[in-house]
Amino acid sequence: MRKIIYLVLAFVTISGYCQKAKGFELGYVSSISGSVIQDKNFYLLTAIQNDKAVSQLLENNVVLKTIFKKQQQAIGSKLKSCKDSLSCLITDYLFKEKDILSIDEELLILMKDEKALQDFVKNNLRPSGKYENFKNSTDTELLLKAWQVCTVGMNRIMKVYGLGEAPQYAKMDSVSYDVQSEFYKGSVFMWSDFLHNKKPKENALFFQESLDFSLALMYMNHRDEVERYEPLEEKENKKAIAHIKQINFDAFDYASVLILGNGPENYQDRLSAIGKLNLQLGVLEYEAKKAPLIIVSGGHAHPFRATYCEAIEMKKELMNVHHIPEENILIDPFARHTTTNLRNATRLMIAYQMPLDKKSIVVTNSSHSNYVGNANFNARCMEELGYLPAVILKRLNSTAIEFLPNVESLHQNPIDPLDP
Template identity: 80%
Template structure:
């Protein structure tokens, strides 16, 4: 392990990025995309970091300090002793049952005794909508469940992108490298060493090391899909967002037409044959003036680490082939599954102040449409998201179905970090 470690270090030095192992000359900062990935996956943790009072309360807490310092000591002592065992290294960063129990109990205690934390949960975490599926819980339970979601998300990232455990959709969401290769093992160990030993750490929050390590695994695997194209409001969706303010939605039967993507299974085609069909089916509904806006949904999903974004290519097709004005097209470039096609579209409607008490239409090919209208789709949403992102209503024809948005779509899902 040491041999490959130092070989890689030599390569890094030659490339101009060499730092002394135990004392970096400059503070390490994650790329801006990593900050966006963190915000979209772990709103609770970002909110804690940004709230000076709450951050200091948690940093000065005896129980959390014990967890933080023990992890620091274990990382420092085991970076070398773990040798080339990724499982050994990653286990140090993961939250075990004992830690999770201690964290839960301390949060419960603090919520009883600390008004600042109570206000933080009520006025920030609850009000954010990022944990909307827990809205019926008490403030204490909401905090505990939000933390549990974050801990599970970090642990999941480390399992999938650290040791290569298969995600739910392994064909498109897996680790980018051979986790058994010397190169990858050496890379992970060096990232761990660098993160752990960077100077002037911004805080000593009990979750910081695990959070930084999780984000580094996504970054080194090039899995930044959820941060691409942001901010949409200032880029791809700007013209449509400006136009929305002028739309009289009462003049239409539906608020929008959501066209689902169907990615190609090769690296040459920008759109698949079925994807092009979906677009034409959606255009037919649009030309019938059923809604003032088209939403196209699909990310860099198919094939594995796809170079093209379905929604971007669908928008181009709508404009170039069907001459739909850009101001009438919204894109969701993040969705990787049918569940999040609907969820992300609803999130956009809420964010862009479109009427969510008005029905929309979801359009796709016959086979896919049958699936969306089947009770099995609702069951899949409950299993993967924990809620229904929309209520599926009446079928208009073989390829179009009405749906009503649900506010629960705002809820984050870091178990799927590429589209949370």
């Protein structure tokens, strides 16, 4: 797979959404691998790979080594015996309940006895913010919960992009091919054979076979949305980030105007009719000098495997039609749902050290705005994310609502691997 090394921003942490952002512990360095998709979905696994003491500890553990070798042997056997049955092959890549429990028990023991693992959680996982929704857990609980998130995420990828099961949003996020076709079956078997037999093995970590296979399935299906446009801070958002440092936010009522995308349902239009209306509505708020920045949010969501990115096209429209300076526009080119529109905008605010105690405005058409301001939206956030990415406040008019960002938005969600 092609390697994309990108600069990971030093995320900031706050004790609550009403306090100003401040830096993580001095000296903290975020872990990166050669895969942006891996880092954004499975930070725990990247961090383990990058920590020599922890990776060696886990590789040499008898229980974890046994699980790894047993899986290797099973996959090797299935490559010979399964012929063209994907379910027969993939079942041995999936994490079984029995093995999950064994891994949990072993990690629990190691957390009691091994300082290297204790320090890893305390000095890496916790300050990373990648599992911020578990911040009130003990270090041991945080590690086990983070591992569970990764397990569920890998299993979901393998079921959706290997077996063709329906994802959370089937119309947008499904497998790219007919999983019953001989072409796809052959492709998966050949990729599996390549990954399983490539030498030398980079490591013998208990999750490595399943992780490599999961990433390969996303790569095969051209599902690289999460890594496109990275690093944002060196590309699309570079000018705005430089400008943020010069902004006196106290001179404005709001920190930003977040404009939600509305993707076209065909492959010709760059923006939909409603998407263009959303921009007009957002520009009105911006030109009233309510905020110094516009954030546009929307990825390659509509139609299926869309050619155009909503946020990229929204930025172009703002610059070319409405003459908004590029330095006043931030983009989130990844969001695929309303829940992640607000979550990803919050992540940008945190990453770029905007004042988190200052309200922003979310702008969209009246129908969509009614949904954002409805209790059902909060319920959906809790169901799909496990937290509220923002605190919805007062409605200003039929298309604009105040909100405050919530730090839990840093939490990774590999259940939605195209925008975790």
